[in-house]
Amino acid sequence: MKPAWVLVTFALAAAGAVNGQPDLEGIWSNATITPLERPADLAGKQTFTAEEAAAYEKKVVDRNNADRRGANGDADVATAYNNFWYDRGTKAVGTRRTSLIVDPADGRIPPLTPEAQKRVQETRAWMQEHATDGPEGRSLGERCLLWATAGPPMLPGPYNNNFQIIQTRGRVVILNEMIHETRIIPLDGSPHLASNIRQWMGDSRGHWDGNTLVVDTTNFSGQYSFRGADRNLHLTERFTRVSPDALLYEFTVDDPTAFTKPWTAQIAVTRTKGPIFEYACHEGNYALTDILAGARAADKKALK
Amino acid sequence: MRSKLTSKLALAVAGLGLLASAAPVWAHHAFAAEFDSTKPIKLHGTVTKMEWINPHAWIHIDVKNPDGTVTSWMVEGGSPNTLLRNGFTKASLPPGTEIVVDGYQSKDESNKMNGRDITFPDGRKLFVGSAGQGSPEKSEK
Numbered sequence: 001m002k003p004a005w006v007l008v009t010f011a012l013a014a015a016g017a018v019n020g021q022p023d024l025e026g027i028w029s030n031a032t033i034t035p036l037e038r039p040a041d042l043a044g045k046q047t048f049t050a051e052e053a054a055a056y057e058k059k060v061v062d063r064n065n066a067d068r069r070g071a072n073g074d075a076d077v078a079t080a081y082n083n084f085w086y087d088r089g090t091k092a093v094g095t096r097r098t099s100l101i102v103d104p105a106d107g108r109i110p111p112l113t114p115e116a117q118k119r120v121q122e123t124r125a126w127m128q129e130h131a132t133d134g135p136e137g138r139s140l141g142e143r144c145l146l147w148a149t150a151g152p153p154m155l156p157g158p159y160n161n162n163f164q165i166i167q168t169r170g171r172v173v174i175l176n177e178m179i180h181e182t183r184i185i186p187l188d189g190s191p192h193l194a195s196n197i198r199q200w201m202g203d204s205r206g207h208w209d210g211n212t213l214v215v216d217t218t219n220f221s222g223q224y225s226f227r228g229a230d231r232n233l234h235l236t237e238r239f240t241r242v243s244p245d246a247l248l249y250e251f252t253v254d255d256p257t258a259f260t261k262p263w264t265a266q267i268a269v270t271r272t273k274g275p276i277f278e279y280a281c282h283e284g285n286y287a288l289t290d291i292l293a294g295a296r297a298a299d300k301k302a303l304k
Numbered sequence: 305m306r307s308k309l310t311s312k313l314a315l316a317v318a319g320l321g322l323l324a325s326a327a328p329v330w331a332h333h334a335f336a337a338e339f340d341s342t343k344p345i346k347l348h349g350t351v352t353k354m355e356w357i358n359p360h361a362w363i364h365i366d367v368k369n370p371d372g373t374v375t376s377w378m379v380e381g382g383s384p385n386t387l388l389r390n391g392f393t394k395a396s397l398p399p400g401t402e403i404v405v406d407g408y409q410s411k412d413e414s415n416k417m418n419g420r421d422i423t424f425p426d427g428r429k430l431f432v433g434s435a436g437q438g439s440p441e442k443s444e445k
Contacts, residue, residue, distance in 0.1 A: 054404075067429065073342060079420065080418060081381050082420075082421060082430070084382075084429060084431040085386055087386045117375070131337070141332065158331075159386045232443075277388050278356050279383075284362065285335070286380070287360060287380065290410045290414070291411075293411075297413060298411065
């Protein structure tokens with residue numbers, strides 16, 4: 001029997017290697033039509049057959065076609081603009097699962113704890129009440145500060161579903177096109193930041209578990225709330241090269257004060273052509289000004 | 305002055321929108337907050353410039369009025385990165401190009417609208433396929 005190190009060497013050689021580590025480098029896309037949560041009408045159905053997957057892909061691509069006009073003015077204006085601005089996935093994940101969430105088995109995000117529900121409701125109520133008071137009332141995404149699918153964790157969205165991984169001897173770098181965020185993740189075994197240092201994107205540390213890169217993120221500020229998570233979020237991401245042109249990306253959300261149990265999702269990530277263009281997100285002092293100016297115009301009308 | 309609580313609440317919203325994101329389409333910001341669904345507007349104009357700003361490009365057009373005067377409008381679109389990835393460049397929509405814009409006027413009643421449906425006068429979509437206006441073929445994914 002061959003010693004373990006021989007097998008490890010074969011595995012590294014097969015995947016290529018960077019500084020003796022499995023090679024995850026490249027520009028990757030996580031675009032897919034498979035939803036994070038299993039839709040209600042697919043309850044109890046974990047996977048599609050090949051035919052069902054093809055039919056579902058067709059249905060979702062058609063539903064997402066922004067060239068189709070809305071049924072009324074509200075629906076139409078909400079669709080924003082033509083389809084050529086969007087760059088969504090067109091295929092279901094290769095496993096043909098009906099949700100990206102693999103645990104729990106129902107493919108749904110577990111219920112929020114009562115205190116998290118209360119917090120989310122308060123935030124929503126505050127947002128509704130103060131939505132047009134000033135820029136502070138608009139979301140971090142609208143303000144180009146953070147984007148809800150840019151992560152961590154990273155999820156597919158309507159466009160710019162691309163990220164680049166660069167490996168050095170002691171660090172791995174993940175550049176996400178959306179919203180031009182870069183994580184520089186130490187692999188040197190150093191501890192997380194002190195618990196009183198809190199960041200919007202948390203503090204990520206990485207290590208290798210065999211051929212899998214494991215990235216552990218804590219120290220979230222809670223001011224960026226991923227699906228209702230709070231500052232106690234402990235996120236574990238796993239990146240595994242499964243073929244020359246594919247990664248398996250998994251993440252587990254563990255936040256006992258926000259979710260009633262941990263949950264895990266898996267996304268197939270495929271190599272894509274570069275380069276990643278600088279996103280340089282800024283509303284150009286148009287859209288946010290328009291939103292607030294529109295609200296002021298409505299205020300004036302109400303006074304007449 | 306805002307209390308600490310409201311400041312915190314104001315920030316805690318980036319991921320919350322996703323909680324209710326069953327909607328099939330999803331622009332960068334809420335277009336319903338910027339544009340008035342009761343003010344549909346359709347214009348035939350000439351491109352004067354295009355601002356390649358993320359997350360929303362703006363196309364500037366001049367529209368001739370029946371009395372011979374000209375009114376300038378700004379039309380909001382989506383992310384230029386998507387266009388770049390598909391092989392389009394700043395030269396793809398040169399000044400002088402005639403376009404038809406069907407959308408909704410901004411709520412502040414300035415001369416801004418969303419490009420809900422932008423076409424060439426003959427009905428072809430912009431930035432699609434290889435036909436006309438220097439539009440290269442969509443790059444392979």
